[in-house]
Amino acid sequence: MFIEPSRKKEILHPRTGWIEVICGSMFSGKTEELIRRLNRAKIARQAVEIFKPALDKRYHQEDIVSHNENSIRSTPVQTANEILLLAGNCEVVGLDEVQFFDTSILDVCNSLADKGKRVIVAGLDMDFQGKPFGCMPQLMSIAEYVTKVHAICVICGDVASHSYRISPSQERVLLGETDIYEARCRRCFNLGEKVDRNF
Numbered sequence: 001m002f003i004e005p006s007r008k009k010e011i012l013h014p015r016t017g018w019i020e021v022i023c024g025s026m027f028s029g030k031t032e033e034l035i036r037r038l039n040r041a042k043i044a045r046q047a048v049e050i051f052k053p054a055l056d057k058r059y060h061q062e063d064i065v066s067h068n069e070n071s072i073r074s075t076p077v078q079t080a081n082e083i084l085l086l087a088g089n090c091e092v093v094g095l096d097e098v099q100f101f102d103t104s105i106l107d108v109c110n111s112l113a114d115k116g117k118r119v120i121v122a123g124l125d126m127d128f129q130g131k132p133f134g135c136m137p138q139l140m141s142i143a144e145y146v147t148k149v150h151a152i153c154v155i156c157g158d159v160a161s162h163s164y165r166i167s168p169s170q171e172r173v174l175l176g177e178t179d180i181y182e183a184r185c186r187r188c189f190n191l192g193e194k195v196d197r198n199f
């Protein structure tokens with residue numbers, strides 16, 4: 001949680017970069033936590049650049065917006081490689097919905113961190129089937145710091161780690177909110193439609 005060393009001595013001794021992953025189910029607070037870390041970097045007067053995949057237009061074309069309506073300005077990108085061109089001389093790079101990038105995001109994050117930048121990414125660790133989501137397992141492997149956050153199961157009130165899809169659609173990418181997804185604990189996720197909604 002407290003990965004915020006001062007960068008003041010950099011002129012004398014260049015500091016290394018690193019990668020932070022914030023992962024968890026839908027509604028677990030990934031975006032809130034990403035925004036919190038990025039705002040604190042801005043307060044420390046560090047140069048921050050923020051990106052999201054262009055396909056994520058749920059709440060806003062450009063802003064990253066959490067389910068409880070915190071927001072921060074970002075640049076939508078079509079491909080991971082665009083981030084390398086746009087990150088410029090910034091000190092901190094933030095990425096939301098990172099599960100939607102292909103595996104080239106791994107080289108991009110490594111390259112940014114190798115240049116001395118702090119790279120903070122947030123993404124879903126599992127898809128609606130409970131399977132690891134795209135690039136996320138590899139990102140967690142190459143990261144220096146991994147934080148898993150949790151939602152509350154909307155069926156029973158336990159800690160939720162899964163994103164249950166209410167709609168019958170089977171494609172992996174299906175943007176949505178509470179209209180299509182529920183945060184569920186392992187037990188309620190496995191019960192599927194057999195859950196007791198009057199629990």
Ligand SMILES: Nc1ncnc2c1ncn2[C@@H]1O[C@H](COP(=O)(O)OP(=O)(O)O)[C@@H](O)[C@H]1O
Pocket residue numbers: 024025026027028029030031032033065066067068150151152153154183
């Ligand atoms: N089932 C739930 N469990 C926890 N928080 C929830 C739930 N449903 C809605 N929320 C709201 O979602 C917020 C987290 O939103 P956000 O940071 O966008 O999550 P994520 O990016 O992980 O989907 C919480 O602070 C809370 O206000």
Ligand SMILES: Cc1cn([C@H]2C[C@H](O)[C@@H](COP(=O)(O)O)O2)c(=O)[nH]c1=O
Pocket residue numbers: 025026027030031058123124126127128129163172173174175176177181
């Ligand atoms: C589980 C799952 C989710 N999605 C989509 C649904 C939302 O648009 C985003 C996740 O947003 P959040 O900030 O984590 O709430 O991803 C998907 O396309 N496929 C899935 O399996």
Ligand SMILES: [Zn+2]
Pocket residue numbers: 153154155156157158184185186187188189
């Ligand atoms: Zn439950």
